[in-house]
Amino acid sequence: MNTTKQPSLMLVDGMALLFRAYYATATSGYIRRTKAGVPTNAIYGFLRYLWDAIDTFQPTHVACCWDMAAKTFRSDQFAAYKGNRPEAPEDLIPQFSLIREVTDCLGIPNLGVEGFEADDCIGTLACRFGSDMNVMILSGDHDLLQLVDERTSVIIMKKGHGNYLVYTPETLYQEKGLSPRQVIDVKGLMGDTSDNYPGVRGIGEKTAMKLIQEYETIEGILANMDSLTKSVRGKIEADLEMLHLSRSLAAIHCEVPVDCDLDLCLLEIDDERVLSKLEELEMKSLSHLMGVALVP
Incomplete structure (x- = not known):
């Protein structure tokens, strides 16, 4: 070598x-x-x-x-x-x-x-x-x-x-239209079936990617909840604690x-x-x- x-x-x-x-x-x-x-x-x-x-x-x-x-x-x-x-x-x-x-x-x-x-x-x-x-x-x-x-x-x-x-x-x-740090936020939203954490129930990869691309971070999404559809807002509000935990689990x-x-x-x-x-x-x-x- x-x-x-x-x-x-x-x-x-x-x-x-x-x-x-x-x-x-x-x-x-x-x-x-x-x-x-x-x-x-x-x-x-x-x-x-x-x-x-x-x-x-x-x-x-x-x-x-x-x-x-x-x-x-x-x-x-x-x-x-x-x-x-x-x-x-x-x-x-x-x-x-x-x-x-x-x-x-x-x-x-x-x-x-x-x-x-x-x-x-x-x-x-x-x-x-x-x-x-x-x-x-x-x-x-x-x-x-x-x-x-x-x-x-x-x-x-x-x-x-x-x-x-x-x-x-x-x-x-x-x-993917993402920065490296945004990979973590996408996983926080959509969860990971392989690692067995749920993220926000009802939000899949497509919606998670779209949200992060539009609002940049989970904090950006939470600061603009009024701009979200009623369905997406309801899902995030119902699983807010799991959203933060899932993001923590996703971070290396x-x-x-x-x-x-x-x-x-x-x-x-x-x-x-x-x-x-x-x-x-x-x-x-x-x-x-x-x-x-x-x-x-």
Whole structure:
């Protein structure tokens, strides 16, 4: 990896990649396994996704952020937060710890803090290092669009390998007509079925976007309640407390006590160490994709 180029940091949303990789193959009914029966389909797919992104965007530094546990400060604020999530598939569970061993072998730090989500760690690190270098966030999660700024882009993985949509402040405004901060207010209004918080009941994405585009913020909407239709005004008045709570739940916390030494994020591959792990997991075929030299 050529480190003389302009330094840049890629922050990887680990769970987003791992779940995407798992379901990309599991839906077909095929689960890749080692001869001993250990499932590895998510790990195999994760590495393919990760390395394609590294080849495409050429970061000098990489770190991977993980959710640590189901309970976070958000579940303290709202007990039902993410309460609708099903249990992880049985074949995926052993791959949670294995993938961290693999990223560790790549020299990529695994980061996470109890009580916070990976998004919060990503937001904190983007704020911390964004003044010194360009930051790229790799995920499939549109919640992270609130972190976009002049030095931080969000790379959304689309369907299929090598298919990305890169969000900057300009592309976010062109596509959605929103600033990064307004992403939070839209989520406050419409809620999030995936994270299981309701927002204002009866207000969907289309109405939420229209309101924020017109009044700019939730405060702007509340200051102009007389201008709203009777129906929309009634819905907001009935769910005012939940509106504020939902906005709070939607906001990524950017002051997490996450320990990250930037020097340890420098992407330098130890071919022998990586090859040994790939052989152990019976996926040596990936060595060519990853540019790992076969050790004689």
